[in-house]
Amino acid sequence: MITPELLLQELQTAFSKHKYGAEPGELYAPIGYIMSLGGKRFRPLLTLLSASIYTDEWQSALRPAMAVEVFHNFTLMHDDIMDNAPLRRGEPTVHEKWNANTAILSGDVMLIRAYDLLLGIRPELMGKVLARFNQTAAEVCEGQQLDMNFEKRWDVTEAEYLNMIRLKTSVLLGFALELGGLLTGADEASLQLLYAAGENMGMGFQLKDDLLDVFGDPAKFGKQVGGDIISNKKTFLLIEALSRAEGTYRTDLEYWINAADFDKNEKVQAVTKIYEALDIRTFTEQKIREYFEKGLNALEGLPAPDGRKIPLWQFVHQLVERDK
Known part of the structure; x- marks a missing residue:
């Protein structure tokens, strides 16, 4: 098989x-x-x-x-x-x-x-x-x-x-x-479903990358956790935080974004706490699930025997559950 x-x-x-x-x-x-x-x-x-x-x-x-x-x-x-x-x-x-x-x-x-x-x-x-x-x-x-x-x-x-x-x-x-x-x-209808499945899985995959960069296990992730925070990379998490932050959260977030001289670990910890306080992690996880569900639904609608789709299903679930 x-x-x-x-x-x-x-x-x-x-x-x-x-x-x-x-x-x-x-x-x-x-x-x-x-x-x-x-x-x-x-x-x-x-x-x-x-x-x-x-x-x-x-x-x-x-x-x-x-x-x-x-x-x-x-x-x-x-x-x-x-x-x-x-x-x-x-x-x-x-x-x-x-x-x-x-x-x-x-x-x-x-x-x-x-x-x-x-x-x-x-x-x-x-x-x-x-x-x-x-x-x-x-x-x-x-x-x-x-x-x-x-x-x-x-x-x-x-x-x-x-x-x-x-x-x-x-x-x-x-x-x-x-x-x-x-x-x-x-056929053309199937090609459209295959494309939709891949595109939505890609969205979930990239958002999962954004999430793992902040909340991943360093031993599994394979690179420095918090690298996006250190470099002020505009990820989904940072964009959402900037749209939600008010008061001291806004002040603190802007401080770390604009800081020219800082301890990397301190910045990662501080910005991560802001993300947690603003519930950015939960919102991002929800968005990831939405995209993967769209991808899986497209595969579900693919007019082909379920047995033929099993290997692709297996791989998609590996993508959904990945932690690195």
């Missing part, structure tokens, strides 16, 4: 064997490096899980699924340059290990190699796949630009933030699920 674990193992094997190019080494080594850093690989996994609903020959979706992951890592390589991030998955970012120019150029080649991985798609499907891939890629860029715009604003609303993470994160998950169905013969 197909399981998420089996498909993930197949993906890991395929990535370990895949070659992106050889010469010049300075161009291709960074690609191999960032792809070797791992990550959850759940975007291509969603494509394979979706394909396995409609066919036992899910291997036909393997290379297109890999294209989704290569594209995702291309965006990470360029995002790290824009954010001047020193680490990615606990290791030096490409622009730190090499330099920014190399990271830009290697990222460009990654995008090209993502298209290479789509070349084996059946000709009658190629036009639609490329149109959806291109639309999704443009939306991811739109989301990144909005995220950068928000860095200069302190009046970002909840609706604006949710739209930004929808574009930057969720549309790619929607496309990943839609792609599996598209490659294996799902």
Whole structure:
């Protein structure tokens, strides 16, 4: 029987064997490096899980699924340059290990190699796949630009933030699920349900990231808890706190936001207490549940035998319950 674990193992094997190019080494080594850093690989996994609903020959979706992951890592390589991030998955970012120019150029080649991985798609499907891939890629860029715009604003609303993470994160998950169905013969109504499931799960996933950064277990989360608070990153939690805080809560929150010299642990503890007092955690958890329920409802409505949907159901529940 197909399981998420089996498909993930197949993906890991395929990535370990895949070659992106050889010469010049300075161009291709960074690609191999960032792809070797791992990550959850759940975007291509969603494509394979979706394909396995409609066919036992899910291997036909393997290379297109890999294209989704290569594209995702291309965006990470360029995002790290824009954010001047020193680490990615606990290791030096490409622009730190090499330099920014190399990271830009290697990222460009990654995008090209993502298209290479789509070349084996059946000709009658190629036009639609490329149109959806291109639309999704443009939306991811739109989301990144909005995220950068928000860095200069302190009046970002909840609706604006949710739209930004929808574009930057969720549309790619929607496309990943839609792609599996598209490659294996799902009808238009089913494709729309698959996309809705992925998009809503993506929203829940990103909001869960925001929540875990503040309230996660450091031993499980894999990075410093409170990092978003330290850097004043505009997350769902901070935006909600700014919209709710009054009196001393408002004064204290603005103090920590504007403080130039501070003890990191003290700031994290102080802002976390404000979040707790304003019930931000409970509200965020409710929002996360709403999005995951929408995703699960979309899968529930998918006209396919329940037995074929079990592996995807299993994986979705892992996403819902994750603590890291």
